[in-house]
Amino acid sequence: MRATSKRWMALLLTAVGAAGVATAGPKARLFLKSRNTLDVELITRNAMDTLSVRRVDAPGVTTVQIPQISRTFFQLDLGGVNVEQLYWDEKFAEVAAALAPALEPTYRFADLPNNNLLPFIKALIKALYWSGQYGAVSTTCDVLIGNPDAGPAEDWARVFKALSILRLVGVEQASALFSAIDEPKRGSDNVGAYHYARAVIRMAEGKISEAQEHAAQVVITQVWEPEWFAAGLYVSAQAYAKAKRYDVARQIVEEINLLYPQTRWAGRAKELGTELEGKGGGDAAPFSVQ
Numbered sequence: 158m159r160a161t162s163k164r165w166m167a168l169l170l171t172a173v174g175a176a177g178v179a180t181a182g183p184k185a186r187l188f189l190k191s192r193n194t195l196d197v198e199l200i201t202r203n204a205m206d207t208l209s210v211r212r213v214d215a216p217g218v219t220t221v222q223i224p225q226i227s228r229t230f231f232q233l234d235l236g237g238v239n240v241e242q243l244y245w246d247e248k249f250a251e252v253a254a255a256l257a258p259a260l261e262p263t264y265r266f267a268d269l270p271n272n273n274l275l276p277f278i279k280a281l282i283k284a285l286y287w288s289g290q291y292g293a294v295s296t297t298c299d300v301l302i303g304n305p306d307a308g309p310a311e312d313w314a315r316v317f318k319a320l321s322i323l324r325l326v327g328v329e330q331a332s333a334l335f336s337a338i339d340e341p342k343r344g345s346d347n348v349g350a351y352h353y354a355r356a357v358i359r360m361a362e363g364k365i366s367e368a369q370e371h372a373a374q375v376v377i378t379q380v381w382e383p384e385w386f387a388a389g390l391y392v393s394a395q396a397y398a399k400a401k402r403y404d405v406a407r408q409i410v411e412e413i414n415l416l417y418p419q420t421r422w423a424g425r426a427k428e429l430g431t432e433l434e435g436k437g438g439g440d441a442a443p444f445s446v447q
Contacts, residue, residue: 182211183262185269187221188228195221199266208266229272233259244280247421249288256281257293268306275301275310282317287421294321312338313347316354328361348378349385356392360399369396387413387422394429403436 182199187210189195197210206223238255260277267274278300285294294317301307301314315338323331335358341347356371375389394409406429413426 183266184213184232184234185266186230186232187226188230189221190225190227197221202265223269226270229266229269231263231266231273233263233277235259240280244284247287249284250290252284253281253288253290253293256284257297264300267300268304270306275307279310279313282314286317286320289324291321291324294318295325309341309345309347312341313350316347316350320354320357323358323361328358331358332362343378349375349382349389352378353385353388353392356389356396360392360396365396365400369393369400372396383417387417387420390416391422391425391429394426398429398433401436403433407433 185197185199187195196213200209200211203209208221209218210221211218235255240252240255243252260281263274282294282297298314298318301310319331319335322334341351352371352374356368360368372389372393375385379385390409390413394406397406410426410430414423417423
C-alpha cells in the first residue's frame with residue numbers, strides 16, 4: 158500500500174472510531190489474482206497490507222494479503238429498498254436512511270482494490286445534500302477526500318464538501334476549499350456538480366456575473382442530465398433576479414415549471430416567482446433552453 162494510502166486510512170479509521178461506527182465487518186466477495194474467490198466477512202485491517210476475514214465456508218478467522226486481491230465486491234444490505242427509484246422520486250431522506258447504515262461499515266475498507274462502493278457513496282452524498290443533511294455530507298465526503306484510489310471522485314467529493322461548508326460555516330471557508338479544486342474537462346462526470354457549486358458560491362460572494370456564467374455552463378453542458386440541468390436553471394433564475402433582470406428570471410421560472418412539473422425544482426421556482434411578483438422587467442434579454 159502506498160504511503161499516501163496509509164496516511165488516508167489512518168485518518169479515516171480515526172474518524173470512524175470517533176463517530177462510534179460499529180466494528181462488525183461488512184460482507185464481501187474477494188476476487189484474487191490466483192483466480193480464486195472468497196466470500197467473507199471483513200473484520201480488521203492489519204499491518205503489512207493484510208486483512209483478517211471470516212470465511213462463510215469455513216470456521217475461524219483467516220488472513221488475506223491485500224496485494225493479492227484483484228477486485229472487491231461489497232454485498233450491501235439495503236433491506237430490499239429500491240434506492241434508485243426512491244432517488245428519482247426525490248425521496249432523498251429515505252435514500253440516505255437506506256444507504257448510510259449499509260455503507261458505514263465499509264468505509265474502513267474503502268480502498269480495497271477495484272471495489273463497487275463509489276456509485277453508492279456518491280448517491281448517498283447527493284441524497285444527503287439534497288435533503289439538507291449538510292453535516293453528514295461533510296463527513297461522508299471525507300471517505301473519498303484523500304483516498305488515493307478515488308480518482309476524479311476525490312475532486313467531486315471536494316465540491317460537495319465545499320457546498321456543505323457553505324451551509325454549515327460560511328462563504329469564506331467554502332471559497333477557500335473550492336479554490337483548490339481544478340475545473341474539470343468538458344465531458345467529465347464532475348462538470349455539472351462543479352459549475353453548480355461554483356455558481357452557488359459565487360452568488361453567496363455577491364459575484365453575480367460570475368454566478369450567471371457558471372449557471373449557464375451547467376445549463377449548456379448538462380442538457381441531457383435532468384438532475385443538474387434543473388439545478389442549473391434554478392440557480393440561473395436566482396442570479397438574474399439578484400441582477401434585477403426580473404423578466405429573464407421569470408422566463409426561466411416558467412421554463413422550470415414547463416420542463417420539471419411535480420418536482421422540488423418546480424416548487425422552488427414557484428417560490429421564486431412569488432418573490433418576483435410586482436417587480437419591474439429590468440434589463441430584459443431572451444433566454445431559452447430549447
